[in-house]
Structures are given as structure tokens and as C-alpha cells.
Amino acid sequence: MRVIQILIYLTFFTAVAYSQEYKKEQLDSLYNAFMEIHNTQDNSVESSENIKCTFGIVNQLIRNIDNYPEQQKQLLKSLLERPIKQKSIVSPENKFRIHYDLTGSEAPNYNLLLSADENAIQVAVAADSAYNFEVNFLGYPPPPADNGDGGDNLYDIYITSAMGSYGFTQPETSLGNQKYTSYIEIHYSFKNFYTEGLAAAKVTVAHEFHHAIQVGNYSADKFDVDPFFYEMTSTAMEEFVYDDVNDYYAYMPHYFNATNRIFNSFRSGTTDGYDIAIWNIFLQNKFGYGIIKKQWELLPNTSALAAIQSSLTDENTSFGQELNEFGIWTFFTKYRAMPGKYFEEAADYPLVRLSITGYTPNSPVSITNIKATSNNFLAFINSSVTPRDTLVVIITNSDYATAIDSASKNFNFEYTLASDSSEGSVMLTNNYFAKFSVDQPNFWSVSEVLNNQVVRQNGTIIIIIPASEELFAYPNPFYYNKIYNNDCNCIKIAADSKGEADANFNVYTPAMELVYSATIPFDITGKILKWDIRKVLNTKLASGVYIYVTKIGSETSAGKLVIFNE
Secondary structure, eight states: HHHHHHHHHHHHHHHOOTTTTOOOHHHHHHHHHHHHHHHOOOOSGGGGGGGEEEHHHHHHHHHTGGGGGGGHHHHHHHHHHHHOSSEEEEOTTTSEEEEESSSSSSSSSSSTTTTTTHHHHHHHHHHHHHHHIIIITTOOOOOOTTTTTTTTSSSEEEOGGGGEEEEEEEEEEEEETEEEEEEEESSSTTTSSSSSSHHHHHHHHHHHHHHHHHHHOOOOOOGOOOHHHHHHHHHHHHHHTTTTOOOGTHHHHHHTOTTTSSSOOTTTTTOGGGGGHHHHHHHHHHHHHHHHHOOOGGGGSSSHHHHHHHHHTTOOOOHHHHHHHHHHHSSSOOOOOOSSSSOTTGGSSSSOOOEEEOTTTTEEEEEEEOOOOOOEEEEEEETSSSOOOOEEEEEEEEEHHHHOOTTTOOEEHHHESSOOOOOOEEEEEESSSSEEOSSSGEEEEEEEEEETEEEEETTTTTOOOGGGGBBBEESSETTTOOOOOTTTTSEEOOOOTTSSSHHHEEEETTTTEEEEEEEEEEOTSSSSEEEHHHOOOOOOOEEEEEEEEEEETTEEEEEEEEOOOO
16 A cells, blocks of 8 residues: 555654654665655555655655765656646636646546636635635745746646645755745545545645645754644644545544554554644634644744643643543544534544443552553443443543653553542542552543543543432531521531431542541431531631532432532
8 A cells, every 4th residue: 555655654764853864774765665656646546545645755855865876866856846737827816826737637627527727726716715724814924935936936736646645745945944945736636535526625735735834934854753743733724724625534533543652653554643633623622723823833943742732831731631631522422422512523523442341349450551642541331230331531641751752661550440439539429439540640631431421520520410319408508607597507418317327428629639527427307417517627618619428328429518718
């Protein structure tokens, strides 16, 4: 498969720091990979084998061309020259020059009912739309002028075979500081691609135009270090500019089946980078488009992951916190999708892969070989209740420094789910308590979803108390500075003793920190527990919402209580 061959090459080269000179064997691999795709331009392959974007291989070849022997260098230069086409037109908004053939195998035929001229005009209109969105609306600087190459200083798009890919952006003349002029080639028909015709042309122009912005204004050289970031951004830009096309759906299953990889992965034989465009869609939903632009502004002087962390710090959050929430968003897809929450198109997204285990209370589950900057989904199935419970744990590692410097390093953790509280555990619901054990906990975040309801998000408990199980307290809210006209001037909790003399009574903060625990006897009616909050606590509780839990025999119930420390 051609896509595998190209990605093998890319992985081989991105292991080399961009400041280092490529070795002979690496240059040979690059040369052979380029010649392979250049000589195999038949577009009649199945869609699963279509190459998304050959920007990476062309980018690195051009920046290393002077390191080749003279004969190879001259051959490569001839193959990398701008295409010569029969005609060109200027886009309606005077931003682009579209070069194409009127006749022959590469004449544009996205719509067979249109002439080559009419098809080219459609590309020109699509390019203007991409420019208006990415430059005029989002505020990215346009690609630099090319000093008249292509006929004038308009940005040039060539309709060609695109070496069998959707398209590519070709860096051309170095401007210094890692920046280059460039031009774009896109495929002439997209026949048998995942997305075909004019729809494919639209998203390809949006994708490649952002590559032109990247290499012209930020850094072409950093592709060697952070290729995932270039492709993630350009693929997300397809959705931002042309929301109705959705070519990025083709790559998503790869990520949803392997969320436990490092976030900045770009491996051979995969669609790494393209498949995680939804991360930028997630960021845009939460923080707006500007956060992605801010990351690009930071990129020339830092790594992509560090730029992501820095941009999130400015939003008073962190990469770890957002990656964990991103895990929640990716869980609620397909039949789990919730209209109005999470991804707008979640119902069309694949399901994330879960690691499923049975539920044995108080039995620790040890997981090894965890990668830095990964999301890990662990599902506990409790078949002892009817209907059965499914508790999904989303465990996130956010150690981006390790992902950059030691990508192969493994971590491990231990997660224990129980039906009763124990030292170090956190109450998720009335019936489930969790304990998470790991070295360097600052690099970890945990969320849980019980029967498709989030019960803890990144350490914060989201209380779900079914009406049938909720206790009632009076007075609620409780004010320390008031005297209540009941027989104890205290808090009374309605509960059925069911023949028991007393109940285990626990009070927690919203973060599930235990603030009070005791065994309290029932009153003479067997229906009321009395909590004399003023006498049993040495200090007043802070104002806020508290969760109280009673265990009577084998049954556990809970309720909420508001306290004002006034």
C-alpha cells in the first residue's frame, strides 16, 4: 500500500532532530520513497489506499536536496519543478491563480457535467473561501508572495495527479527563519477516494492552504519534530472551513481504536496526526479558534506539546485536565451521543475501544505499559445487579516532556473499585468507591462514567442521587447562627431503620473529603437520625454543599445538605 510506504518514510525521518544533518541511508530512503510515489500516480486505487497529503515527504526532500550527489540532485530538481499547464485563471477575489489542463488525463473533472474551465472555477471559489476563513476570519497571516513564480504574486494552485494523493503543499524558496514560499497541487478528480469530486477538492484546498500558512509564516523545519501537529491542524481546518464535507471521518477509527498511544504519535503505516483532528475541534468548542493560532505562534521556539500546554495555561487550565475531558467527549459518540453536549457530530463518530474487565470488589486492577500523554479506557462490568452496571474509567497521563524525550517509556497504575469506603478511596456513588494509585500523581487525571452518566470528572465528583434513594434533611440549608425550633436544635435526617438500632453516618465535601463519620442511633420512632452538628464538631464547617451518606444494614443512601457558616 502506498500510504504505508510513505508513512514508513515519514516515521523514519521524524526520528531525526530537525537541526541534525540526515545520514546517507536516510537520504536514500527519502529518495526511494519519493521516486516510488512519483512513479505510481494511478488514482484508480481503492479509497483505503489513497494518500491524504504528501506535504511531509516533499517538504523534507526540498530542504535536504543539496545533500544529494549531483546526478540525483538534478533529477530531483527536475521532478520538483512547477508543473506546466495549458491554462490558468484568477480566482474571483483575486487571491489565487489556478493552473490546469483543458484536455488530457489531468484536466479537472470533479463534476462530469462541467467543462474543465467550469471545474477550475469551482476550485478557485473554494480557494477564496479557504482564504477568507483562515486569513480574514481566523487572523492567520497569508502565505508570503513567491516573487512572480507562476506568473504573478497570486498564490498558485496546480490541478495535477498530485502524485496519487489528495494533494500537497510544496515549499519552494527559503526566506530564512524556517520560512518558505510555496505552491499547492491538488488531484484532478479524486475518483475512488474516500471523498470524491468537488467536495474533496474543497477540503483539500482548505487543508493544503493551511500548510502554506504554516511553512510561510511559522516553521517548515519543525515538521521533522512535530509532524502530527501540522497534519492535525490542517485536517481540522477542513472541518472548520467546510463543515458539511467530513473527509476527516475516514481517519478517526484509527485514533478511537488506539487512544492509549502517545498523543504526538506519527507512526509508520498509520494515519497518526490526521486521525486526531478532533482534538482541535474539541479545543475550538471550548476555547474558540484563537487558542490554535496561539499555539502556532509559539511553535517556532518550542515543541508542539509545550505550545499546547502554554496556551491552555493562559486559559487557567492544563493539558492534562483538557486531555482527560477530551476522553469524556470521545466516549460519548455513536449511540452514546448526547444531543447538545460534547461533539456536535458525535453520533457519526466511531466508538472508543474499551478494555473490559469483570467487577470484583476490592480487587486491584494493575495496568502496565501505559504511554505518556495517553487516554486509557477501563470498563468494569458488574453483573451482580439488575440491570447490570458498567463503570468506565478514563485515566489520563499528561507527561508531555516524556512523550517528547522518551516516547517508548512505559508507566503503570493500580485502580481499585469497591462497594465500601477504605483509606484513600473516593466515593463515586452510594455503591462504588474508587482508589487510584500511581507514582507522580500530578501527571495523572481520572474520570468515571457510570451507565453513561459522568460521576467524576478530573477529580470532581458529580453527585447523582436517584429520587428513590435520596434522604431528606431538615433544616436545609442549615445556618450556624440560627436557632431551630425542633427538639434538638440540630439537623434531622429522615431514614427508615428497618429494625436496626443505628446507622453509619458520613459527611463529605463535594471533592469527597470525609469531614465527619460516626454511628448515630435512631430516635424512638425508628425514622429519624439526629446530627448535632454544633456539638460533635470542634470547628464549624465552611459554607458550601455537603453530601451525607447513611448505611443501614446493607443498604446505602445519600443526600445533599447546604451549610452556611455565618
